[in-house]
Amino acid sequence: MADVSNICESADEIEQPVVIGPEAYVSPDYAHDEQARLWRKVWLQAGRLEDIPNVGDFVTFDILTDSVIVVRTGADSIDAYYNVCPHRGRRLVDTPPGQRNARGTKNNFICGYHGWTFGIDGKNSYVEHEADWNGSLCGGRADLGTVKVDTWGGWLWINLDPESGPLSEYLDPAARMLEPYQLQNMRPRWRKWVVFECNWKVAMEAFCETYHVNTTHPEFMEFGQFRGWARNQKLHSNIGYEAPKGQEEDSGKLRLGIGDARLSTAEMQNFTWENANTNTTRTLVDVANRLADELPEGTPAAEVSAYWIQTAKAEDAARGVIWPTVDPTHTAQAGTAWQIFPNFQIGHAVNNMLCYQARPYKLGDADHCIFEAAVYELWPEGEAPETEWTYTEPQDWPPVLQQDFNNMAAVQQGMKNVGFRGAQPNPYMERSVASLHMNLAKFMGIGAPRKAEGRND
Numbered sequence: 001m002a003d004v005s006n007i008c009e010s011a012d013e014i015e016q017p018v019v020i021g022p023e024a025y026v027s028p029d030y031a032h033d034e035q036a037r038l039w040r041k042v043w044l045q046a047g048r049l050e051d052i053p054n055v056g057d058f059v060t061f062d063i064l065t066d067s068v069i070v071v072r073t074g075a076d077s078i079d080a081y082y083n084v085c086p087h088r089g090r091r092l093v094d095t096p097p098g099q100r101n102a103r104g105t106k107n108n109f110i111c112g113y114h115g116w117t118f119g120i121d122g123k124n125s126y127v128e129h130e131a132d133w134n135g136s137l138c139g140g141r142a143d144l145g146t147v148k149v150d151t152w153g154g155w156l157w158i159n160l161d162p163e164s165g166p167l168s169e170y171l172d173p174a175a176r177m178l179e180p181y182q183l184q185n186m187r188p189r190w191r192k193w194v195v196f197e198c199n200w201k202v203a204m205e206a207f208c209e210t211y212h213v214n215t216t217h218p219e220f221m222e223f224g225q226f227r228g229w230a231r232n233q234k235l236h237s238n239i240g241y242e243a244p245k246g247q248e249e250d251s252g253k254l255r256l257g258i259g260d261a262r263l264s265t266a267e268m269q270n271f272t273w274e275n276a277n278t279n280t281t282r283t284l285v286d287v288a289n290r291l292a293d294e295l296p297e298g299t300p301a302a303e304v305s306a307y308w309i310q311t312a313k314a315e316d317a318a319r320g321v322i323w324p325t326v327d328p329t330h331t332a333q334a335g336t337a338w339q340i341f342p343n344f345q346i347g348h349a350v351n352n353m354l355c356y357q358a359r360p361y362k363l364g365d366a367d368h369c370i371f372e373a374a375v376y377e378l379w380p381e382g383e384a385p386e387t388e389w390t391y392t393e394p395q396d397w398p399p400v401l402q403q404d405f406n407n408m409a410a411v412q413q414g415m416k417n418v419g420f421r422g423a424q425p426n427p428y429m430e431r432s433v434a435s436l437h438m439n440l441a442k443f444m445g446i447g448a449p450r451k452a453e454g455r456n457d
């Protein structure tokens with residue numbers, strides 16, 4: 001019998017050291033069970049609203065063997081259906097080879113096998129030789145099955161469980177805390193995806209903590225060290241940095257650096273733009289590059305920061321890009337990124353965001369995931385570029401992300417070592433890892449973090 005007395009089931013309990021067994025990361029049985037216990041029960045981010053602006057626009061979203069069509073059915077209405085023909089089960093909308101998902105516009109969906117046809121309302125509108133069924137194709141039997149769908153933050157969210165609670169309840173407090181950032185107004189700058197050789201949790205956990213930054217991304221150490229925190233937030237969690245007092249920071253991501261703040265800010269911004277292409281915008285980089293010209297030598301760091309942010313904000317406003325205003329006390333609470341249970345991360349700021357999602361690749365395969373990242377920002381009205389999800393081999397991702405990829409592949413290997421005794425996340429800086437597994441265990445019934453032996457409670 002497994003000892004259940006040392007299992008952590010509450011936010012308090014994961015504030016202390018825990019151990020997380022490798023099963024959730026490497027077990028094919030666990031991976032298989034995730035479909036019924038997890039993926040068919042939770043709200044999942046399934047696309048962006050701007051991808052379906054007009055009536056009849058649709059996107060598909062696949063999660064393991066399940067596939068969903070999300071379609072705009074009216075100016076203010078979105079519906080979702082199982083992507084399967086009710087006649088004999090042909091997948092209704094195919095994913096074009098090599099693409100992440102299908103996307104297009106239709107007045108109706110026609111099955112490629114025998115021609116059954118469905119309106120965008122999901123109702124069957126044509127069956128060849130319908131009379132042969134003697135009137136039995138009634139009561140919705142010839143219609144598409146409906147899937148729960150809702151929107152928040154500019155995203156489409158689906159839930160395969162008809163009994164699931166509302167999205168707003170599910171997302172709390174993440175949605176409430178992120179509301180001031182007006183994420184629905186952002187549009188992508190780039191979107192990349194790849195099938196990667198690690199479990200989806202290993203992928204998500206490579207980005208949900210700041211503890212790895214000094215070792216994995218040592219280049220960032222030059223720009224000053226900040227202590228990161230992580231907090232449980234019901235099903236979700238968030239992370240942030242403790243910003244130095246008196247420093248006007250948009251968020252912990254906008255670091256000033258050390259030494260001459262004018263120069264180090266520019267250096268940091270250029271490095272980030274070139275090597276990560278995220279967490280900043282062209283405006284912030286351009287203004288940073290002028291700081292040495294526009295401010296006298298010896299300007300205190302806090303003043304450099306304030307000037308940089310205020311100038312960038314004003315220049316964006318002049319081109320029609322209005323940053324929302326967020327109260328500094330709220331910024332401190334909201335941190336720099338939210339881990340939305342189970343598999344989505346939003347790295348928010350007032351003018352840009354970086355989002356990650358990882359899903360299992362094949363049913364029962366613990367060792368591969370579909371990993372994707374998208375970088376968004378605010379654009380002047382009508383100037384957001386058209387972007388598509390681009391399949392990108394690991395070596396073609398921004399260099400900073402490749403550093404994370406190296407860890408992800410090696411963690412998946414390492415966790416299978418018979419000598420691995422379970423993960424021991426930093427109780428303060430990596431609490432998001434413990435939070436994920438505490439919540440996963442509520443769905444999966446196994447895999448909860450255990451109190452570390454020798455813990456003093």
Ligand code: FES
Nearest residue numbers: 085087088111114
């Ligand atoms: S399977 Fe779709 S029409 Fe036959």
Ligand SMILES: [Fe+2]
Nearest residue numbers: 206216217404
């Ligand atoms: Fe990283």
